[in-house]
Amino acid sequence: MLDRYLDFTQSSFGKQVASALGLPTPPRLERAEVGYATMPLAGKKALVAADASATATGAVLAALQQLGATVQVVPGHAGFAAVKAAALNTAVELHSEGGETEVIAPVIVFDATGVAGTKGLKQVYELFQSRLRRLAPNTRVVVLARAAADANSVEAATAAIGLTGFVRSLAKEIGKNGSTANLLQVSKAGDAWLAGPLAFFTGPNSAYVTGQVLAVGDAPKGAVAPAHFNQSLAGKVAVVTGAARGIGAAIAQILAREGATVVGMDRPAEEGALGATMAPINGVGLALDVTAPDAGERLASELKTRFGGADIVVHNAGVTRDKMLRNMTPQLWDMVLDINLGAILNINERLMQSGLKPGARFVCISSIGGIGGNAGQTNYAATKAGVIGYAEAMAPILAKKGMAINAVAPGFIETQMTAMMPAVNREVGRRVNSLAQGGVPQDIAEAVTFFASPLANGVNGRTLRVCGQNWLGA
Ligand SMILES: NC(=O)c1ccc[n+]([C@@H]2O[C@H](COP(=O)([O-])OP(=O)(O)OC[C@H]3O[C@@H](n4cnc5c(N)ncnc54)[C@H](O)[C@@H]3O)[C@@H](O)[C@H]2O)c1
Secondary structure, X not given: OOOHXXXXXXXXXXXXXXXXXXXXXXXXXXXXXXXXXXXXXXXOEEEEEEOOOOOOHHHHHHHHHHHOOEEEEOOOOXXXXXXXXXXXXXXXXXXXXXXXXXXXXXXXXXEOOOOOHHHHHHHXXXXXXXXXXXXXXXXXXXXXXXXHHHOOOHHHHXXXXXXXXXXXXXXXXXXXXXXXXXXXXXOHHHHHHOHHHHHXXXXXXXXOOOOOEEEEOOOOOOOOOOOOOOOOOOOOEEXXXXXXXXXXXXXXXXXXXXXXXXXXXXXXXXXXXXXXXXXXXXXXXXXXXXXXXXXXXXXHHHHHXXXXXXXXXXXXXXXXXXXXXXXXXXXXXXXXXXXXXXXXXXXXXXXXXXXXXXXXXXXXXXXXXXXXXXXXXXXXXXXXXXXXXXXXXXXXXXXXXXXXXXXXXXXXXXXXHXXXXXXXXXXXXXXOOOOOOOEOHHHHHHHHHHHHOHHHOOOOOOEEEEOOXXXXXX
């Protein structure tokens, strides 16, 4: 589905008309056109600041060094001594920020892991307030906090949560030029796994992710940190359900871009479209309904015989059958519950017996509708919220086996599913977010690929909204 208004306002004539009429002009988002580079931030500046008591700055600098960034600092800032001390330990070269007329570095990372009380929060204000007018389009802001549970005082716990409000509001303020702000809540054990999340949140791969909070902790047993970032899925086998079109097809393509061999599954009626999606990525099509009684069995045996098992399983197949609950038939209820949730549980249960390789990663597709709820979507929202609960409940079980599971909750994404919405709802869905536009299937695929890769080794049991900070369920 085309967003004609977005295209119009991105022409110079359209921009003038929109601005004369006081209408929103959605920014042009920079998305990844190729896979991750070996050092994704090579040739880029990253401005690093910290609060005076920050405890993750060494890990941040080491991660940015691994990503290839040129690190800039603000010598006059209250937390500068902490950054300098960390740089000495990690042997990272620091460069002073440019003058007051210069555009700010396109990546800003603020280590606020030591922030406590209102005085601590003031240091965040001081860094950002004077720089926001000079932000380049598509700037990436990442703030780090300690998880409130790890905080060693009431003041620290208060400020750690205070930062979530700060980042969510900052994201709403800077979205107008395509910039994003996200918060990583890092436990001490998560410091070692920061490079991957920083690669994702500072790059074009997270163009439609803003205003979000993601917890980073320890990795599952046996996980190995990636030595570099390109082709991180080389040699891996990934299953994607509902892969014939829409978001599932994009997931298959982006997983393949990072080196995975993809087994795409879809309903037998979609066999032709599935073949057309799989051919250019040298993938394997499997015409199989996820709700078929033998779906898990057939998938497991296909994986075992052809590849010896799967490394990645993406549960993307999903349908909507909207009706007010008072009018909903049991058939509509059952269909949505069976496809969107029941099939995930059944297939995973079978795959856990055999059909997986060591260190497997699961990614499930939820929806912001499951978080905020929608009138007419009791069936759909029950499944999409259920997916979030499932990922949370399975994470500790899988971690013990060296595996991990996460979920992605899309907002309004331009696909056949949203093309079928009534026009007014569609237009509202597109605009009521910080980036004033709908996402594209690639945005979801990038987040799924992040979770499927070693970049997300420190993330387990979490749900990441990819929604441009949609106000629904916020
Ligand atoms: N498009 C959005 O804005 C949006 C928002 C939130 C969540 N989602 C979720 O993203 C996922 C993909 O959505 P989409 O927009 O690409 O939808 P889509 O309708 O374009 O594609 C869904 C795919 O799943 C397949 N599928 C449906 N039932 C199946 C079954 N029983 N067995 C195997 N395959 C089956 C379909 O044939 C189709 O190829 C869904 O889980 C959906 O709920 C989408």
